[in-house]
Amino acid sequence: MLSLKPIAHPGSRVREVAEVGASPHDRYVIEARGLNVYYGSFRAVKDVNLKIERNKVTAIIGPSGCGKSTMLRAFNRMNELVPTARTEGEVLFHGQNIYAPDVDPVQVRRRIGMVFQKPNPFPKSIYENVAWGARINGYQGDMDELVERSLRQAALWDEVKDKLKESGYSLSGGQQQRLCIARAIAVKPDIVLMDEPASALDPIATLKIEDLMRQLAENYTIIVVTHNMQQAARVSDYTAFFNMDEDRAGYLVEYGPTAEVFTNPRDKRTEDYITGRFG
Amino acid sequence: MQSKERMVGGSPEAIDLRRKVHIGEALIQGFLFVCGVISILTTLGIVFELGRESLGFFTRQVWENTDKTLATAVDPDSTELSLSRGGTGIQAGDLIRIENEIMRVETATGEVAIVVRGQQGTEAVAHPANTTLFRGRRVSLLEFFTGSKWNPQIGHFGILPLVTATLITSVIGMAVALPLGLSVGIYLSEYASDRARKILKPILEILAGIPTVVYGYFALTFITPLLRGVFGQNTVQIYNMASAGLAIGILILPLVSSMSEGALSAVPRSLREAAYAMGATRLEVAVKVVVPAALSGIEAAFILAMSRAVGETMVVAIAAGQGPNFTLNPFRSAETMTGHMVRISGGDLSYDSIDYNSIFAIGLLLFLITLSLNIISQRIVRRFREVYE
Amino acid sequence: MTIQQLSAPGLLPDQSSEFVNNLPSRYRLALFWQVAFLASTILGIVVLTALLFNIVNGAFGLAAVEVKVNPDSLAKEGVPIEDQSKEQLIQLLQETLKPAVYQRLDTEKPFDKRSRSEVYALVIDRVVEPKVMQTWPLFDSLVHRDEVLAEIAAKYPEAEVRFLSWINFKFLTTPQSSQAERAGVRTAILGSLWIISITIVVAFPVGVCAAIYLEEYARDNWINRLIRTNINNLAGVPSIIYGMLGLAIFVRALEPLTSGAAFGLVEDPTMANGRTILSAGLTLALLILPVIIINGQEAIRAVPTSLREAGLALGATRWQTVWAHVLPNALPGILTGTILAISRAIGETAPLVVVGASTFVIRDPSGPFSKFTALPIQIYQWTSRPQAEFRDIAAAAIIVLLALLLVLNVTAILLRNRYSRRL
């Protein structure tokens, strides 16, 4: 049996995530324990317990405004950039609570990268976009090689190899987003957080991003927020369904292998959401 | 439930997330903070220096001519002075000064005064007959605010003439700038085509960028002759407040128009459309819907303009005239607070002189007036923002 | 304002007798006010035109010039002075000038080192000594030319009529003088440039750093709120108050530093005082600091948050993100704001008067510890003189000042365009 913390919200049904993985020792890479996030006095995320498995794609789904982005940003302390935001509870990463007082958010973000909803390349050359993060983090190796490798991993190399000096903004939206992914993986993070990475893109670009996520899962752990049910079903190994309570606070309703959550939801609310009855 | 062994993470190559001391970062942040604090130091400096020198102004010994003279000569050790008739009376406890010697009056009866000689480090010396007596006193706040003569050198400390001149030039300036500026603002925001706006706004910016000393030149060499031509050479003096006031009006017009335009165009489109949809004309939309909705923004502009007008210096220094003059006639010459400060400090002003102290006292008053106006204006702007943002 | 108050009765008056057709009168009113608004705007333009016209009007025009010595009388053996050799001209100077004056000119620059045209200019200036008796504004000179000429003929029968441009090469390159014909703005321009350089060197980095602090680092606590409110209030303090601050702090309290005495940089320490270029520059720096900070904050705020998030999500520190992404993108805005602030500083007069601009400087400023004058100061002093010629050279100085401002603003626009294109 798996260890699960007592379920905090009376309604959550967190399936034990089991079976897969070789060594149980490093099977989970990050875990939220009793996580609450507030904006001022408003609680946006309520009592969330969630374990994320290594080298898998985990999708966070749920209705708009239920705190998916907030939850995601709690994994690399990005919420701190909002002056009113406050976090309670723990997020364990390699056994360390990233919210412990002696932890440096800069170190956390170096290992837990992020890709945003709208592509946001730096207004610099394509090369510089990828190289910058590695350089500031003290990368000693061959920069050209790193840039090429990252762009290849992001399935962008062939499209940009002849125009590395051009501005990141000269690319199409989908290419820009892949550039942002290349940029994120260039610093070799353990986890890549993606907040609706394809929602601003056309269907074809979206498909490319989805393929890319599957490929990246071989080397990285990916947590992706999406409001697109098909996308979650297509790309993710695990799915966490969030909903909000009457105070608009988001909580985890159901969590488990994607196939099960989608075909055999244990919770009525999950079923309603997946079948499109609300949300 | 087997729990503890199945700790999350804990991979063999344990990752160190601990905060490293970023000395560089801390230094930079410290330096940036210091730069931010400089602005506070500036304010403190202003308040402290103006306050200190003003305090010096109100506590210093000033010597007032009593119009009395020594009736007979006195020698160094005589303590009895016989004085001429007339002039202001002298009382026991007064400090008096004859030439460079300061004395304290013990008793004073009519034309005879018993004094203690050689006070405040001065030396008792002989004084010839007919030397003038000066009486020491301090400037009171009451005198400062209600006296109608200003001439610190001879003991007149009433700031009223400077204040009235400031008021008159500012009021004239406002009378020009507010209606015109608001009209321009309304025209730009409600009537002008995009193309017209693209041409007109830079013109206003040019107007706003011209140094004030140029407006002073303009007032003196253009407005004044114009006024004298219209109202007659005898009515309008060469240096006069009206000309300075008009130039101030032109000078603050761009401020009023651009701030009003900003406030007017911040009014949401939906409000205009609602009014149009009920059959209102463009004027009715502009004047009865948009202007009231932008009122607090416009008020803020007006008050800021007032503060600018009160603090404006070069125009009045050049065109309004030199020398304090307690008059309400705008065609007469009179010195404003700022004009006086510039003229006095333009000479070789020696520290600790009464002039030096007095301009700081005027400066403090000016600072307080403009500060209150600015604070009021900001309050109003904040209220305006709360409504529309 | 409620809907009822806003609405005027309907468009179609015949629909119901409850409404009267007041549309024509409403349109008349609307037209009247539209014309009034437009007229105000046009008035603004007219005033600007009048202002510029007035300046040009003063700086150029006809002048009646009388000479002390008729140049024809200086001809030697039938050779007019225009054609005389340098040696002849020097001899002429030696004969006509007072020995002391000749000696002084020689020590300023030995005669044999001067070119012929320089010596010739000296002869015209010192021997022929043209004197402007009266000037007429440009407008009269052009439109009522005949009347002006008649007037000159009547009033100054001896005089030569010249079309004079007060603003010319000599005006730009000679120092101040007590005679309008000889006066120039060289020292004033140099003074202004020195002062402004100090202002920029101090105010730009400090202002930008303060803006970065407030936008990127400051939390919402009392001290930062205080700084913010304080900056807004400082921006509204009249400039003359800054002059008093400068007088009390830089000129008086810090005299040993601002006079240069503490650095041993003054020739005569007993004469040194704090009324120097350095004090003036620092005073103006304090004056424009709030403007630079406020503009800088706006420019930094305009950089999208997504860029900061992208930087931070890569594990960059605050400063790395600011330096690499926020500042480069805010730079065009910061530069534009700074140049606007500097334009303001160049035209500021009152604080410089209070800080102690010298009334008469003929030596070029040699450094931060020199006495100073500046263009606006010169304009103020010349305008304040009753003689018409001084008003005219004030107009010429104004043109120089406005030209300087124009150059600055054009630079601002070019800089902004260049940097924005690189993005």
Ligand SMILES: Nc1ncnc2c1ncn2[C@@H]1O[C@H](COP(=O)(O)OP(=O)(O)O)[C@@H](O)[C@H]1O
């Ligand atoms: N910066 C913020 N300040 C205050 N409230 C916020 C902020 N960001 C998000 N919220 C609130 O938190 C809740 C969750 O937001 P979010 O995490 O963005 O939801 P989702 O991504 O699921 O749509 C929403 O009610 C939203 O209004």
Ligand SMILES: [Mg+2]
């Ligand atoms: Mg979201």
